[in-house]
Amino acid sequence: MSVIGKLIRFQKFDLDEKRRYLRELEEEKACIQEAIDAIDQEVQSEQAFSKGEANFAPYYGGYATRTKARREELVDELSKAHEIVEEARETVVQAFEELKKYEITKDQQDHRTYLEDERQTQIELDEIALTTHQRQKK
Numbered sequence: 001m002s003v004i005g006k007l008i009r010f011q012k013f014d015l016d017e018k019r020r021y022l023r024e025l026e027e028e029k030a031c032i033q034e035a036i037d038a039i040d041q042e043v044q045s046e047q048a049f050s051k052g053e054a055n056f057a058p059y060y061g062g063y064a065t066r067t068k069a070r071r072e073e074l075v076d077e078l079s080k081a082h083e084i085v086e087e088a089r090e091t092v093v094q095a096f097e098e099l100k101k102y103e104i105t106k107d108q109q110d111h112r113t114y115l116e117d118e119r120q121t122q123i124e125l126d127e128i129a130l131t132t133h134q135r136q137k138k
Contacts, residue, residue, distance in 0.1 A: 002106075002109075004106045004109060007102050008099065008102045008106060011095065011098055011099040012099060014095055015092070015096055015099055018088070018091055021088060022085065022088040022092050025088050028081055029078065029081040032074055032081055033078060035074050036071060036074045036075065039067060039070060039071045040071070043071075046064075046067075
């Protein structure tokens with residue numbers, strides 16, 4: 001295997017690793033979003049419950065404060081996760097571009113090799129034809 005072939009293989013492996021990492025980050029981001037959605041639904045159900053039950057209404061304030069703080073923490077985490085995902089995406093794009101450079105270089109190298117082989121074959125065929133023509137003249 002040529003050096004460029006090894007580079008391409010390494011770049012593919014590297015790109016796959018970066019894609020896996022990006023997928024993991026996106027899954028973490030989705031989990032955080034699900035937690036935020038769950039908190040929102042829980043708050044709505046608790047609001048409805050506390051409105052219907054006068055005995056529990058005074059306790060709702062403490063619950064709401066704690067839940068709001070937790071939701072804000074999750075929103076901050078989601079914001080950070082979004083930034084990390086975007087950085088990872090950019091890394092994947094760069095790795096893909098690098099892989100494409102190597103693949104294009106290999107394609108060009110293969111094409112040059114093909115053209116040189118064709119040129120050599122044509123030279124050999126021309127030589128055979130010339131030799132045959134000279135023998136027929138004698």
